[in-house]
Amino acid sequence: MKAALALTAALMIAAFVPAQQSLAQERLWHHATSLGVEPKYPEGFAHFDHVNPDAPKGGLVRLAATGGFDTFNPALPQGEPADGLGLIYETLTTPSFDENLVDYGLLADAISYPDDYSSVTFRLNPDARWHDGDPVTAEDVIWSFETIVEINPNQAQYYANVTGVEETAPGEVTFTFDQAGNRELPKIVGQLLVLPKHWWEGTDAKGNKRDIRRSTLEPPLGSGPYRIRNFEAGRSITYERVSDYWGLDHPTQIGANNFDEIRYEYYLDTTVQFEAFKGDQFDWWLENTARRWATGYDFPAVRENRVIKELFPQQYNGSGVLFGFIPNLRQQRFQDSRVREALNYAFNFEELSRTLFYGQYDRIDSYFFGLDDLRWKGLPEGEELEILESVRDLVPPEVFTEEYKNPASEDARALRENLRTALSLLTEAGYRLEGTQLVDANGQQLAFEILLNGPVIEPVASSFRDHLAQIGIAATIRVVDSPQYINRVRSFDFDMIYSAWAQSASPGNEQRYFFGSVSANEEGSSNYAGIADPGIDALIDKVIFADDRETLEAATRALDRVLMAHHFVVPSYTLRTARIARWDRFSHPPTLPEYSIGFPTIWWYDEEKAARTGVAR
Secondary structure, eight states: OHHHHHHHHHHHHHHHHHHHHHHHHHOOOBSEEESSSOOSSOTTOOSOTTSOTTOOOOOEEEEEEESOOOBOOTTOSSSOBOTTGGGTOEESEEEOTTOSSEEEESSEEEEEOOTTOSEEEEEEOTTOBOTTSOBOOHHHHHHHHHHHHHHOHHHHHHTTTEEEEEEEETTEEEEEESSSOOTTHHHHHHTOEEOOHHHHTSBOTTSOBOOTTSOOOSOOOOOSSEEEEEEETTTEEEEEEOTTOTTTTOTTTTTOOOOSEEEEEEESOHHHHHHHHHTTSOSEEEOOOHHHHHHSOOSHHHHTTSEEEEEEGGGGTTEEEEEEEEEOTTSGGGOSHHHHHHHHTTOOHHHHHHHTSTTOOEEOOOTTBTOTTTSOOSSOOHHHHHHHHTTGGGSOGGGGTOOOOOOOOSSHHHHHHHHHHHHHHHHHTTOEEETTEEEOTTSOBOEEEEEEESSTTHHHHHHHHHHHHTTTOEEEEEEEOHHHHHHHHHTTOOSEEEEEEEEESSOOTHHHHHHOGGGTTOTTOSOTTOOOOHHHHHHHHHHHTOSSHHHHHHHHHHHHHHHHHTTOSEEOEEOSSEEEEEESOEEOOSSOOTTOOOTTTTOEEOHHHHHHHOOOO
C-alpha cells in the first residue's frame, strides 16, 4: 500500500511539474521579510551600517553562564542546551540590529509569498554549506521543520498554522498555511533553525547511529560561523571561528563574528560568578542587582580603568517586558481574580525602591512596558475601542471605564490602606481573617510557595511574603538551582514563580504561546499562568490577523488592557537600560545599532587595549 501511494504521489508530482515551474517563474521574490515597513537595506546591499567591515579577526572573549548544560541537541523540549549553539546553527533569514520588523535572507537568498499570505517560498542560497562541505538543501529544510515539529510540542504549537512543506522547484521550499491574512507567518517560518539531515541520520565516530530524538554531547555539524572546539560537560564550552565559513562575505555577516574563540564558563551561584568576574575569569558582566551596581564596584581594576562600567539603552529599545510574580491559575486558590488583585496590594514597590533599588527601577504596569505604541494608555478610543466592543461580553467591563493602576505605598499610612483593600477583596472572594490567619469557608489558611530561580530575587520575595503575612496569607519561598527551576516550570509544578514575558515590537503568533487557551496545559509552554480565556483568545486573533500596522497596534493595546484587568500577575519592576561592566579588551563600531549592544557579534578584540588591560587567558 505504501509503495502504491508513493507511486501515485510521484505521478501526481510529475504531472504538476510544468505548473510548478510556471508558478516559480511568476513569483515575486524579495530579499527580506518585513511587517508593514520598507526594509532599510535594498537588494544587493554591501553590509549593515552598524558594523565595521574592516574589523580585525582574532582574540578570545570569555562569557559567563548560569547553571550547566547537558546537550548539544537544540531540537529537544527537555534538557539544558549549551549556551552559544546559535553560533553553530543558522536560520533561513536573519535580522539586522538597526531595524525592528525586518529579516534578511541568509540560508535563503530570496523569499516569495502571495498577496494573501497563504504560503511562503524560500529559495535557498546556492553558496550555503555545512562545515563538512555539503550544500544546505531543501531536504534539510523540510526534514528540520518536520522533525522539530514532531518531537518538540513548543515548536509544534509555534508553527501550528503551517499545514504543509514541500520542495516546489529545485532549491525552493514552500510552506503552506491553514489560513490567509497572517502577515507574520512568512517571518516566523524564516526563523526556522535548519539542521543537517545527513549528519543527524548518520553514525558517530564509534559507528553508533545518531538520533535527533535523544540528547547528545557529540559536537554537532552546523553551517554557522563557529564550531565547538572543546568542552567540559556542564562546566565550559569553547567555540572556534570557522575560517572557511560559507557566509564570510555574505552582506549580513560582513563585519561580524570577529573573535577567533568564544568561551562560556558556567557558575551555579551569581555571587561566586561576580567574584570570578572581578578576578578576571571572564570578560563581560550584565548587572542584575541595583545594590551591587551602586556599591559593589570599588575594586582595583575599576579604579585603574581596566574594568569599565557603562549603561547601554540600545538593548531594550525595540522590546517590551513584564516581570512579576505569576500565580498558577491551574490551582483553585488563584482562579478568583479578586484574590489575584488582592496580592498586588501587598507588594510594596516604593519601600523596595528606597531600601534595595537605589531608585534605579520603574514599576511595570503593562505587558508591553517599554513599547509605547503597543501598551494600553488612557481609556480606549478609536479603533481600539471598536475592537473591544466586538468582544464586550468576553472581557472585564472595567476596561471600558477604568484605567489600570498599581497600588502605591508611599508611606506607612498608604500601606495600611492598601492592606485593608486587599482584605476587602479577599473577603468578597470568600475568605475571612481568624486571628492572624486568612482562611476559607473550610477553615483552611490561604498559603502558597514562591519558587525562585536562584537567590537574586529573594530579598524582593521576602518583602512580598512579609506583607502577605500581615493579612494572614502564609507565603513561603523556595530557592532552587536552574535545572530544577526549569523542570518545575516546564511541568507547571509550582504555586507561584517570579518570571517574565519579553515582547517584540511586532507581536503576533507568540501571544498564543504566552496567553492562549491552546497553550494553557501544554507542558513547556510560556503560558506560565495557565491563562485560558475566550476574550483573550479572540483578542490574540485580532493581533495575529491585523491587516496593517495601525490595526496591529490597536489590537495589541486592547489585549494588553484586558490582560492587566484580569490581574494574572503581580507586576514588579524593570530598568530600561543594560548595566554592563567589562574588561577593557574590546572595541566596537563608533555608532552602535539602535536595537542592540551587538556584543560579541559586531565587536572585536583590540590588541592595544588588551596589552594595557592584560591579555585574557
